[in-house]
Amino acid sequence: MQEKVHDRCQSAELYRFRNWKYFVFLVPFFLSFSCQERSTEQGSQVIEYSVDTVYIDSQDRILDLRGNLMHLTLDDERKSFFLLNHFDLSIDEIDLDRHVFVKTYPLEPEGPNGVGDYIYSLQSMNDSLFFTKSIIGSSLFDNDGHIIERMVWEDPRDSNGLKLTQFYRGKELVSGTDDLKVFGVNFDSKNGKVYLDVLSVRENTVKTFDVDPENSYHDFILRWDDNVAPPEVHLGSDKNYVRISHEFSNEIMLYNPEGEFVKIVQYEPQKTPKRAKTPSGPEIKSRVQAGKEYQRILEQVRFESPVWDSVKKRYLRLSARRTFKDTYIDDSFLPEIKEEMVFLSIFDAEFNLISEIEIDELNNERVKYFAKDGKLWVCQNFSDELGFLVFDL
Template identity: 25%
Template sequence: MKKLLAISLLALIASCDGKDSESTETKNILENLTYSVDTVIVDAGDDFFVIPYGLGRTGFTQDKGRLVFFENDPLKLTQVDLNELKLISKTEFQKEGPNGIGPYISDFQIGPNDELAIQSYVSYAKFNIAGEITENLKVVPEGIDSELANDYQKLYQRAVYDFQKNQIYTQPYREGNAEKELFIIVPQSKKVTSLPIPEMKSVSDFSRTYLTKSGENTMINFFGVSDFIEKENGFVLISAAPMSGFYRLDPAKDSVEFIDIQHQTVPNEWNITVMKEYNDEATFQEDSRKVYKQLNYMAIKWDETREMYLRLGLKTYFGESREDPSTFEVYLFAYDEDFNVLGETKIEGIEAVPSGYFWKDGKLWSSVNVADELGFAVFTFDF
């Protein structure tokens, strides 16, 4: 009788342990991911789109109803209705003069009242939708190293403007092993707040240049990894390709924290090394291949329809020679509002990198050229 009682108790304990294990086991919501792809074409009416090299930088209204981009020659602000799939308007902007942007736009953001913060290699300013400058953002901030403060390219090359807070977030370029920082610049007062973001050193750790000479000509060869600074769901998210973790800035507090995301099926950071200097092109190309075939994490985007964050990842495998095509592996990750991992998977069947992609209504839109017309491949993910 005592033996039977002991066996029954052990069975009960084992049963409870099993239920606890099942309840705490993390479910991968992307494990059985399926998707379909539709191609849509934007109606340009009597006009046509001048985008020989793709869309370039893009912006969106808050509801993702309008896509905004610039045609370059001549420079025109182009607006597309993504719900009706038709061209709304084109507005010519000036490259030179009192409202001049410069020859090329490097980045821009669109604000809630159709204001634009436009950055080029020579200027940084706010514009109205008619192409008129309303505020100069290219300020020389006070209280920092004077050489950096006066070096526009190094100070503002990774900048995002916050229309609600009227301030700029930027990662100034620092050579060598200098500490990585996030600057918060208030243009009106020229005040700067500096926040350390040491993990972003991974960008420079895996970026290299190599010079080759042919007669009097010098060619610059480069490989590097991407970093991202995005405003999503009320936060500024600062991430880099070599790591799953990222920094989150709360604009209400001007405080930054590192969030260490831990996936289960893929590496969370790179475990490779590359040379600091190169004596021959073959070794340089070998390290380049090594970097791009790692899982390169991409920007984190908020999906308001599912109330979760979505993120792509990419592995690139170069061909044996420059003439051989590259192959790719594309991954999808999902996180909840606190950045707990909800799902992770390799997307089977995608053989090309999504071009100029963005998320709208829970779907991935990738720009495509359809018989010289602007089109989008729209991926509908079911999970």
């Protein structure tokens, strides 16, 4: 049984080890809803949430809102977030409590403090430090743009004293203070392999972990002609874990901040399959056929990376299923989307699945989202204005 109650109004504000244990209980909520209200009943569990809209006052600063706002990071206190701005190669700081742009931190593309022309990822750290990965490498620098440490992957050795095999390392993050650990996802697309490398900056050594034990990367690589379209592998972190997760399968691999393997989480979702069916049939021989295979996968499930809610001690994860029309726009890879159903999975601190709900207000799970003040914040581009949909669960 599922019941949804709608009450729409305008916001006035501007601004593996396998864990299959479930908790079934009745959760009563008594909330004053300011904008929209939803009630979802799942068996004996009732979940309610409100939705509010927050707009950011940019103070006439032109913010870089491209790419679903994936290039942003939050401070530990969830008071500010920092957004990469490739228009002038800088970092823009937004005050999340006052909903306003407050400062920009210029970067240098070249020279002794050069970070490169284009930055792939940004991580905010303690003591006003930032970590970036760019086309010329990874760097730790202060908020004045001065390089504190450059991360070098070419020199370290593994436990046998051998140099690291170098593949494309698309994502990186750091942890630690006295001994910085750099976590990098290492892709060998030719052989369909993906690894997690953990670099100890102090020891100049690297540990490598296989992060595709169920072939969730290998089995979903689409190849045709000279083209390769690999699935995404998510890399995320919080104070508890460094997390690896996959785009089309729901397992989550957990490592501690020191770079040691902890466990693999698997669970049985009710709203989507736990894993998409891998492409089958004849070998892919054309772009059109590859698009059809990719469409079939997206019609089943796509998972995003979990985020940690430090206030309510839980993890939140978006996933989605899509349906498509028969029409294409120009020479697009996929037909037009008919409907996208976005779901939110809620876990406890040990990654036991608590509940799942459909979020009608979202039409895309490929967005930057995070938890702040016990609520889910989802970044939005409102006609070139930065804003958020804020879900109080």
